[in-house]
Amino acid sequence: MGRSGSCLCEAITYQIPESSLMEAVCHCKNCQKQAGSAFSTLAGIKKSDFSLTGKPKLFVDKATDSGASVERYFCENCGSPIYSALPSQPDVIYLKTGTLDDTSDFNPSIHVWAATKQNWVEIDSNMPQLQKQS
Template identity: 60%
Template sequence: MALTGHCLCGAVTYEFPNPPAMYGVCHCKNCQRQAGSAFSTLAGVPKAELKITGTPKLYRDGDTDSGNTVERYFCGDCGSPIYSAIPGQPDMAFLKTGTMDDTSGFAPMFHVWCSTRQDWVSLDDGVPQMEKQS
């Protein structure tokens, strides 16, 4: 059964047929800023399998700790982040899982950029934590 999601206003919707290849949490400062929250929760989905309806706006985020330019796609009407893409994994889209209709399958496999994790966030889920992104 396809997994589905949409932005807050519904102008951008998406679906993909298979369970995500991975789930992870990013604690980088730029994800915090974009989400307006403590971290971003991500699901890696092959771009070839991701069907998007509507046209997300693209922000090319070049001021990153990794030095890579992260493509951040979001709804231009309501501002919901939809997905990110990074040059190191050009075939993957990293969906912001808060926009998924059913988040019950979310189980993080790693935390990245723990070096900028917010102080109040305690990670005791037994999942590997990386100071940066490998």
């Protein structure tokens, strides 16, 4: 089994396992810019469990609030963000879960960079949040 997804034009497709290492919502400004949206929804997946077809383009995002660069992989044909990776965590990728074919079991357990969330977004007060992220 597993979960499948693709970019909008389907030049890039992928498979991930049923369960993620973690699932989160990121409200950092750079995710907002890249997604063209209010936040990005992420699933941490072991790199060895992530199988990809097609060739995403890499943008190395250096102007981050954390100061650490973020590798942002996206489809250069249709623009869908596919995943991000952090050089400090070489064994993990952070999938952009809006690209999953079925998003019904996405279940984030934390909100990060809540300090820069958009004003209209309300985070459930029972949900853990980090104002920033180390």
